[in-house]
Amino acid sequence: MHPVRRANGRKREVMTALPHSPNLRHLRRQARDLQRATGSTLHESQRELAETYGFRSWAELKHHVDELSQAALLCARHTGTPNREMDALRGVVDPATLVVGLRHPNPRVRFDCLGLLDHLADDSCLVPMIEATTDPVPRVRRMAVHALGCRRCKPEMLCDDLMDVFEPIALGDPAWRVRGEAVISIFQQPPTRRRHEALEHIAGHDPDARVRRWASQLLARKPPGTFTT
Numbered sequence: 001m002h003p004v005r006r007a008n009g010r011k012r013e014v015m016t017a018l019p020h021s022p023n024l025r026h027l028r029r030q031a032r033d034l035q036r037a038t039g040s041t042l043h044e045s046q047r048e049l050a051e052t053y054g055f056r057s058w059a060e061l062k063h064h065v066d067e068l069s070q071a072a073l074l075c076a077r078h079t080g081t082p083n084r085e086m087d088a089l090r091g092v093v094d095p096a097t098l099v100v101g102l103r104h105p106n107p108r109v110r111f112d113c114l115g116l117l118d119h120l121a122d123d124s125c126l127v128p129m130i131e132a133t134t135d136p137v138p139r140v141r142r143m144a145v146h147a148l149g150c151r152r153c154k155p156e157m158l159c160d161d162l163m164d165v166f167e168p169i170a171l172g173d174p175a176w177r178v179r180g181e182a183v184i185s186i187f188q189q190p191p192t193r194r195r196h197e198a199l200e201h202i203a204g205h206d207p208d209a210r211v212r213r214w215a216s217q218l219l220a221r222k223p224p225g226t227f228t229t
């Protein structure tokens, strides 16, 4: 979200995050409270409140909250679907709604949307899923890395080569579980010299013994010399 410029030209610097379960009833009540406190019209109070949350208008905030609710609903309905039944959800669950859920203030919803995108994503989801690898919450980042790299859960990969995404995460994410997931995703990349060298480096240098061990074990699974470039 970007700071919005107010009618008087001053930039509002303080941005409030939406609550974990944003709903219109609560926001309408907030606007009425603001109206009582300031003596302005309801319309003005709604716009003022929308700006506080980083939106240009009440209608824009309302639309965003509606979309977030749809994403949360979709997750609640389909998270936990057994893998063998996921195929049936293709064409039924709109991946675009799951992508909207990646901006939900509740990390649980972001995590669940990525869990479903692991099975249901199409090409249009690639960029938002890559952005989710920088989520502030480690388990959400880990699921983003899994959903991008996992071959088992989807009929075909979203992108043939994501080494530019996975390598910096494997080398620099502060959470060892996220680095470990990136190691697994690197292993599932096409067998190139770069992939092999990245795993070798991690096996020798990661600060966490568990990540080093995973990289070593994965290296042992494919003998050197199988890389193609």
Ligand SMILES: [Zn+2]
Binding pocket: 118, 146, 147, 150, 151, 152, 153
């Ligand atoms: Zn998977």
